[in-house]
Structure formats: C-alpha cells, structure tokens
Amino acid sequence: MFYYLTLRRVRPPRSSVVAFRAVFNLVPKEMFFTKGVGRHREKLTSFELALRSAGIAACNIVRVSSIFPPGCRIMSRSEGIKRLKPGQITFVVMSETATREPHRLVAATVGVAIPRDAKLYGYLSEHHSFGENEETAGDYAEELAAEMLATTLGLEFDPDKSWDVKKEVYRLSNQIVRTQNVTQTAVGDKKGLWTTVVAAAVLIG
Numbered sequence: 001m002f003y004y005l006t007l008r009r010v011r012p013p014r015s016s017v018v019a020f021r022a023v024f025n026l027v028p029k030e031m032f033f034t035k036g037v038g039r040h041r042e043k044l045t046s047f048e049l050a051l052r053s054a055g056i057a058a059c060n061i062v063r064v065s066s067i068f069p070p071g072c073r074i075m076s077r078s079e080g081i082k083r084l085k086p087g088q089i090t091f092v093v094m095s096e097t098a099t100r101e102p103h104r105l106v107a108a109t110v111g112v113a114i115p116r117d118a119k120l121y122g123y124l125s126e127h128h129s130f131g132e133n134e135e136t137a138g139d140y141a142e143e144l145a146a147e148m149l150a151t152t153l154g155l156e157f158d159p160d161k162s163w164d165v166k167k168e169v170y171r172l173s174n175q176i177v178r179t180q181n182v183t184q185t186a187v188g189d190k191k192g193l194w195t196t197v198v199a200a201a202v203l204i205g
Contacts, residue, residue, distance in 0.1 A: 028203035032080030033182035059090035068122030111141030
C-alpha cells in the first residue's frame with residue numbers, strides 16, 4: 001500500500017509577520033553604556049557575575065556589530081536599565097576579557113564616534129586588552145571608532161599620528177561632534193579565581 005503526502009503552503013498569521021518585521025527592521029533610537037566585573041572559580045560564572053555587575057544579566061543578549069544609529073540618543077545607565085525587562089531580547093555591542101592569572105591587569109572597552117549630522121550613522125568599536133589602564137584602553141577604543149567614521153566621511157588624516165593630533169583634525173573638520181568610551185579594568189584575583197570584565201553599549205528600540 002502506498003501513501004501520498006500532500007504539502008500545502010500555510011500563510012503565517014499577520015501578527016507573526018508584523019512582529020518578525022518589527023525585530024529585523026529595528027533601528028534603535030536610544031542606547032546606554034554600562035560595564036561590570038565578576039570573579040569566580042568558574043569562567044562562565046565570572047562572566048555571569050560581570051553581566052550582573054553591568055545590570056544586564058537578566059536579558060537575552062544578542063551581540064551586534066559596530067554601527068551607531070542615526071539620531072540615536074545616549075541615555076544614562078540608570079535610565080537605560082529601568083527600560084529593560086527580564087528575558088528581553090537585548091542588542092548590545094560588547095567587549096569582554098578574562099584572566100585567572102593573579103595580578104594581571106585586564107581591560108574591556110567600547111568607544112563611540114558620532115557625526116555632527118544626525119542623519120548620518122556613527123561607529124561603535126570594541127577593544128579588549130591586557131596590561132592597559134582605563135585611560136589607555138578607552139582612548140584606543142575611541143580612536144578606532146573615530147577612524148572608522150573619518151574614513152566614511154572622507155576626512156584626510158595620518159593614521160600614524162597620535163590620538164591627540166587626530167582628535168584636533170577631526171575637531172577642525174567640524175564633522176565629528178563627539179567621541180567617548182566606557183571602560184572596565186580589573187586586576188586578576190590573587191587566589192587565581194577567574195576575573196572577567198565587560199563593557200557594553202546597550203541598544204534600545
């Protein structure tokens with residue numbers, strides 16, 4: 001005996017289509033920066049504790065790449081965390097570093113460069129390192145973001161010049177209005193526990 005299977009195309013409910021488009025056509029209008037550090041004998045748990053320290057552990061985190069949306073508003077961390085709900089799918093640009101080597105300095109940082117024209121997009125950059133203090137790591141992340149934006153805007157600069165020199169070039173161009181960073185550093189636990197640091201830009205719809 002033979003059985004025949006007939007396949008029929010089923011149209012998904014309109015509500016499902018609308019929800020799908022809403023997620024994948026999302027251009028965030030607001031964002032905030034956060035950072036945290038965690039220590040534990042297990043690496044994964046130290047990462048979880050770092051996320052708790054940053055205030056985003058209760059979210060389902062989705063990492064995205066490095067575009068700062070046009071016209072996006074940067075809010076304070078306290079204001080941003082109030083907007084999050086447990087289990088919420090949350091898009092972040094995040095940097096992380098971990099070590100279990102006692103006394104080793106680690107850093108995680110996210111930098112941003114924002115164009116003067118609010119109709120244009122900017123850049124977010126992630127950087128993680130060993131042996132760099134907060135200022136050095138943060139400046140490097142800002143420099144990365146600013147260079148990416150500068151090349152998009154067609155600005156001429158010498159990539160071998162110092163960050164201070166390039167900042168002056170960008171300022172005089174009047175096309176890059178703002179750069180900043182969020183940076184978390186920590187020294188490896190003296191007893192050899194895993195030490196994890198995270199820095200993130202959290203995007204909100």
